[in-house]
Amino acid sequence: MLVTKHRITIRDVAKESGYSIATVSKALNGVDVVKPHTKQKILAAAERLHYVPNLMGKQLKNAQTKMIGFYTTSISGPYFSILVEAMAREAEKHGYGINVFISYDKKVVLNSILGSVVDGIIGFEDLLTPQDLDAVKREGIKAVFIDRDVASETIGSVVFDSYNKGRAATEQLLAMGHRRIGFIKGIDGVFDADGRKAGYQDALLAAGIPVQEELMLDGLFEEQAAFDSMVTFLKAPPPELPTAFLAGNDLSAIGSVKGILQMGYRVPEDFSVMGFDGIDLLEYFTPKLSTVRNPIKEQGILAVAHLLDLIDEQASGTSFVLEGELCIRESTSIRQEE
Amino acid sequence: MLVTKHRITIRDVAKESGYSIATVSKALNGVDVVKPHTKQKILAAAERLHYVPNLMGKQLKNAQTKMIGFYTTSISGPYFSILVEAMAREAEKHGYGINVFISYDKKVVLNSILGSVVDGIIGFEDLLTPQDLDAVKREGIKAVFIDRDVASETIGSVVFDSYNKGRAATEQLLAMGHRRIGFIKGIDGVFDADGRKAGYQDALLAAGIPVQEELMLDGLFEEQAAFDSMVTFLKAPPPELPTAFLAGNDLSAIGSVKGILQMGYRVPEDFSVMGFDGIDLLEYFTPKLSTVRNPIKEQGILAVAHLLDLIDEQASGTSFVLEGELCIRESTSIRQEE
DNA sequence: CTGAAAGCGCTTACAG
DNA sequence: CTGAAAGCGCTTACAG
Numbered sequence: 001m002l003v004t005k006h007r008i009t010i011r012d013v014a015k016e017s018g019y020s021i022a023t024v025s026k027a028l029n030g031v032d033v034v035k036p037h038t039k040q041k042i043l044a045a046a047e048r049l050h051y052v053p054n055l056m057g058k059q060l061k062n063a064q065t066k067m068i069g070f071y072t073t074s075i076s077g078p079y080f081s082i083l084v085e086a087m088a089r090e091a092e093k094h095g096y097g098i099n100v101f102i103s104y105d106k107k108v109v110l111n112s113i114l115g116s117v118v119d120g121i122i123g124f125e126d127l128l129t130p131q132d133l134d135a136v137k138r139e140g141i142k143a144v145f146i147d148r149d150v151a152s153e154t155i156g157s158v159v160f161d162s163y164n165k166g167r168a169a170t171e172q173l174l175a176m177g178h179r180r181i182g183f184i185k186g187i188d189g190v191f192d193a194d195g196r197k198a199g200y201q202d203a204l205l206a207a208g209i210p211v212q213e214e215l216m217l218d219g220l221f222e223e224q225a226a227f228d229s230m231v232t233f234l235k236a237p238p239p240e241l242p243t244a245f246l247a248g249n250d251l252s253a254i255g256s257v258k259g260i261l262q263m264g265y266r267v268p269e270d271f272s273v274m275g276f277d278g279i280d281l282l283e284y285f286t287p288k289l290s291t292v293r294n295p296i297k298e299q300g301i302l303a304v305a306h307l308l309d310l311i312d313e314q315a316s317g318t319s320f321v322l323e324g325e326l327c328i329r330e331s332t333s334i335r336q337e338e
Numbered sequence: 339m340l341v342t343k344h345r346i347t348i349r350d351v352a353k354e355s356g357y358s359i360a361t362v363s364k365a366l367n368g369v370d371v372v373k374p375h376t377k378q379k380i381l382a383a384a385e386r387l388h389y390v391p392n393l394m395g396k397q398l399k400n401a402q403t404k405m406i407g408f409y410t411t412s413i414s415g416p417y418f419s420i421l422v423e424a425m426a427r428e429a430e431k432h433g434y435g436i437n438v439f440i441s442y443d444k445k446v447v448l449n450s451i452l453g454s455v456v457d458g459i460i461g462f463e464d465l466l467t468p469q470d471l472d473a474v475k476r477e478g479i480k481a482v483f484i485d486r487d488v489a490s491e492t493i494g495s496v497v498f499d500s501y502n503k504g505r506a507a508t509e510q511l512l513a514m515g516h517r518r519i520g521f522i523k524g525i526d527g528v529f530d531a532d533g534r535k536a537g538y539q540d541a542l543l544a545a546g547i548p549v550q551e552e553l554m555l556d557g558l559f560e561e562q563a564a565f566d567s568m569v570t571f572l573k574a575p576p577p578e579l580p581t582a583f584l585a586g587n588d589l590s591a592i593g594s595v596k597g598i599l600q601m602g603y604r605v606p607e608d609f610s611v612m613g614f615d616g617i618d619l620l621e622y623f624t625p626k627l628s629t630v631r632n633p634i635k636e637q638g639i640l641a642v643a644h645l646l647d648l649i650d651e652q653a654s655g656t657s658f659v660l661e662g663e664l665c666i667r668e669s670t671s672i673r674q675e676e
Numbered sequence: 677c678t679g680a681a682a683g684c685g686c687t688t689a690c691a692g
Numbered sequence: 693c694t695g696a697a698a699g700c701g702c703t704t705a706c707a708g
Contacts, residue, residue: 007454007477050473050476050477052448052449052452052453052473052477053449053453054398054453054454055449055450055453055454055455056394056397056398056453056454056455057398058453059394060392060394060395060398074423075413075419075422075423075426076419076420076423077419078416078419080419081413081414081415081416081418081419082414084413084438084440085412085413085414085440088413088440088441092440092441092442092443092446097439097440097441097446097450098438098439098440099437099438099439100422100436100437100438100440101435101436101437102422102423102426102430102435102436102438103426103430103435104430105430108430108435110390111390111391111393112393112435114390115390115391115392115393115394115396116345116392116393116394117393117394135388135390138388139345139388139390254622281619281622284592284619284622284623285622286624
């Protein structure tokens with residue numbers, strides 16, 4: 001096996017084949033101008049040397065990377081697997097790769113976004129401050145956000161219809177006879193969390209039921225936090241207990257259910273519980289959770305497709321809203337009259 | 339807002355500040371030789387222009403990217419979330435980012451591995467042919483594999499002790515009185531699959547029990563495939579049914595359990611079932627699955643740590659073996675005498 | 677302490 | 693059809 005101390009470059013291939021680096025470049029890239037015989041000799045030389053182009057050099061010149069960046073602070077949880085997987089498949093179909101950057105360090109993220117490492121980004125704004133967003137806009141960076149409803153020349157978004165679905169879910173519980181409905185909050189300031197909560201509140205108000213702060217527990221979109229909040233709540237309950245809970249997402253719904261069971265109550269006999277998202281994990285959980293099934297895969301696919309249109313300048317930034325679907329299963333029931 | 343048609347480069351900062359690009363570069367990179375006053379003026383100019391360094395140019399010169407590449411064909415399944423998350427945290431601690439490449443296209447993967455886009459890679463060999471591996475070695479690319487026991491100057495690995503644990507799990511079932519034990523196979527040729535199967539077979543042989551092909555079902559490490567195989571198996575069972583099954587991983591164990599229940603049998607009363615990995619999902623599944631809990635997080639952390647040592651040339655390739663832990667829960671029981 | 681110049685690996689007008 | 697040269701954005705000896 002040939003041992004080389006330095007990386008083989010186009011220069012080595014030129015030497016080996018007896019042609020100039022310019023011609024080698026053309027032959028290697030299929031620029032259709034090289035004599036077939038020449039091309040063949042060059043390809044043979046490249047093969048012999050195990051030449052692999054240095055993408056950095058290539059990209060510096062081309063100013064494109066055929067890569068899409070996905071930036072997030074965490075990939076954990078069942079939502080992201082599905083999303084990232086869908087994005088990767090869609091991107092690959094169009095000759096693009098997906099690059100997942102996982103980092104808490106805003107500087108790292110911003111540098112690689114603005115450092116031309118990818119041709120466009122899919123991201124969450126909550127990592128980025130408004131100033132950062134301005135920088136993204138100013139630099140003309142193509143971006144699609146999946147957690148915020150934005151649209152500008154070079155920036156689009158693909159979000160769920162969180163407000164209306166929060167409202168619809170609450171109305172469903174009302175229709176089942178529930179009057180005292182608690183809410184497991186997500187993370188304040190996050191699009192889906194705020195939308196779902198506002199929908200919940202407006203549905204109550206429209207039904208003539210006052211919104212009560214004491215019925216809104218912290219869930220942080222996490223199982224553990226929701227569990228803890230629920231246990232704490234049930235240990236020191238208000239004079240009149242709610243009969244149902246709407247949770248900001250499935251994970252916190254699961255945590256709530258576990259908390260309810262932990263405290264010796266039953267679901268749905270004592271409390272109906274409803275989640276949000278329709279993650280795969282629900283299939284393993286008992287009782288089967290009622291939820292609003294969101295088209296996560298579609299979100300990923302559409303986000304990538306739109307981003308590619310932005311990159312090719314086939315479109316200007318658009319805000320897409322995806323509809324979810326109410327799924328009533330075992331964790332909710334008609335309110336038992338006492 | 340300043341509108342610029344071209345990306346701001348170091349040249350613009352030089353012009354704006356009145357210094358040369360060499361000095362600007364030094365000031366920006368904290369090369370401690372620039373007069374404080376100069377540095378300050380340069381930084382101010384860079385700020386004013388919203389300068390962000392082009393990573394491509396930087397990396398082309400430096401020949402390092404501070405990025406680790408993780409290559410996989412799919413990120414789905416509960417194993418990868420945990421692994422990738424752990425890797426990302428560990429890498430960030432050392433100033434590195436993780437780059438997840440998801441692709442079925444070997445060419446794309448290989449090009450970016452060999453194209454100097456990352457400083458090192460963590461991967462599965464099964465995507466790469468032996469020739470590809472040779473190329474990786476020849477180029478001196480630092481790599482850590484997590485699904486194969488390899489070690490060379492620049493290549494290391496971090497694997498689970500699959501053979502011994504397959505053997506231990508089988509011995510556990512034997513100790514519980516089971517004599518006819520079926521096996522849900524993973525994917526042939528994959529390290530963990532082969533190791534676990536071999537361990538299973540050797541444990542049987544050591545106990546004087548012949549290995550029977552008809553008791554080895556296809557599971558492909560997937561829930562659905564295992565479910566289908568189990569249902570098919572139970573529809574046309576051999577004259578004497580097994581009393582226990584060992585599955586190649588948790589997902590296929592879950593599929594098997596669902597298949598068993600589907601056919602009207604019970605777990606563990608009719609069949610004990612044992613999985614492999616100890617994924618988080620088990621927490622939601624009933625019955626609580628017995629399994630071999632593998633330290634997935636540790637695997638990710640160790641893989642990154644070792645890779646960084648390889649990159650810094652602090653170590654040469656080593657093969658690490660991680661121990662798993664037998665967890666006996668509800669899905670296995672002492673064999674009922676008939 | 678500062679700057680002109682060379683060079684990282686590549687591509688692409690342009691000339692021949 | 694082929695090649696010499698310029699240049700992508702950056703860093704780093706080297707000279708001053």
